[in-house]
Amino acid sequence: MRIGELAARTGVSVRALRYYEEQGLLAAERSPSGQRHYPDSAVDWVRLIQQLYAAGLSSKTIVELMPCVVDGRATPELLARLATQRDDIDKQIAGLTDTRNRLDSVITGATTNMLTGQSCRAKDAPHPSAQDERA
Amino acid sequence: MRIGELAARTGVSVRALRYYEEQGLLAAERSPSGQRHYPDSAVDWVRLIQQLYAAGLSSKTIVELMPCVVDGRATPELLARLATQRDDIDKQIAGLTDTRNRLDSVITGATTNMLTGQSCRAKDAPHPSAQDERA
DNA sequence: CTAAAACCTGACGTTGACGTGAGAGGCAAA
DNA sequence: TTTGCCTCTCACGTCAACGTCAGGTTTTAG
Numbered sequence: 451m452r453i454g455e456l457a458a459r460t461g462v463s464v465r466a467l468r469y470y471e472e473q474g475l476l477a478a479e480r481s482p483s484g485q486r487h488y489p490d491s492a493v494d495w496v497r498l499i500q501q502l503y504a505a506g507l508s509s510k511t512i513v514e515l516m517p518c519v520v521d522g523r524a525t526p527e528l529l530a531r532l533a534t535q536r537d538d539i540d541k542q543i544a545g546l547t548d549t550r551n552r553l554d555s556v557i558t559g560a561t562t563n564m565l566t567g568q569s570c571r572a573k574d575a576p577h578p579s580a581q582d583e584r585a
Numbered sequence: 586m587r588i589g590e591l592a593a594r595t596g597v598s599v600r601a602l603r604y605y606e607e608q609g610l611l612a613a614e615r616s617p618s619g620q621r622h623y624p625d626s627a628v629d630w631v632r633l634i635q636q637l638y639a640a641g642l643s644s645k646t647i648v649e650l651m652p653c654v655v656d657g658r659a660t661p662e663l664l665a666r667l668a669t670q671r672d673d674i675d676k677q678i679a680g681l682t683d684t685r686n687r688l689d690s691v692i693t694g695a696t697t698n699m700l701t702g703q704s705c706r707a708k709d710a711p712h713p714s715a716q717d718e719r720a
Numbered sequence: 721c722t723a724a725a726a727c728c729t730g731a732c733g734t735t736g737a738c739g740t741g742a743g744a745g746g747c748a749a750a
Numbered sequence: 751t752t753t754g755c756c757t758c759t760c761a762c763g764t765c766a767a768c769g770t771c772a773g774g775t776t777t778t779a780g
Contacts, residue, residue: 739764
């Protein structure tokens, strides 16, 4: 398939796909006229790239981990880096879970407040709380 | 406390704290000479800001959600936005969990490969796999 | 008193993952 | 052949969350 279809099927922009190639993340065969041509497997591969980006990995990091992910080829050093990344993701998950719970309690608290009409004001606010809205 | 101590206690840079103030995220009293002075509660507040940043919220978004988080003051619209953010975080957690599992299986697979000395090569590689390293 | 350390306000620099044209060529349908 | 969409390669623009440097004031330690 050509780049437009790959973009449509993965949901990423054509520009982004070219950028991935520029970064060494995504190879493409070229037709005699220079147009990129991708196998079907590229769809999954692009989705994986997106996942890794979402996990906070940089292009550079992904490139370095690629031989392991794609071929199963690994050096001990590569495996260590992979494990590090996995642990980082675990920490992210833990942090996000915390944040989620905090947001949840804020939501329930604010909902209760709204329903009861109360407004529990803190004494000293270390933040620009919109206290006087009548101005 | 002054800005240096707040920075030390939160682990964020002095520059970042000034940036937070610039964005309306963090208020400070000023001494006659213009130096910022923060209450102890600022430490927790800054940590919360960091959490929300880590969850992918922008300064602008955090500012908009602040009255709710800080005072418990909420409009229905604000509550809806909070709920949306919480759901976004849930999706992030789900995605990260996926990625983590994928990395895990890559790790175990590559480890096995390394131990058995096998190298399972894919047929068509949609990526620049380092195939010929003898060059 | 004085020197070092901490603080202040601008204001320009950085980085990553693209967006956004410009200008030119390629490809299937009518 | 012409039309219209797709694709190509530069190459500059963007945006957020700061980093960093300059030049000056304030606080603190000795």
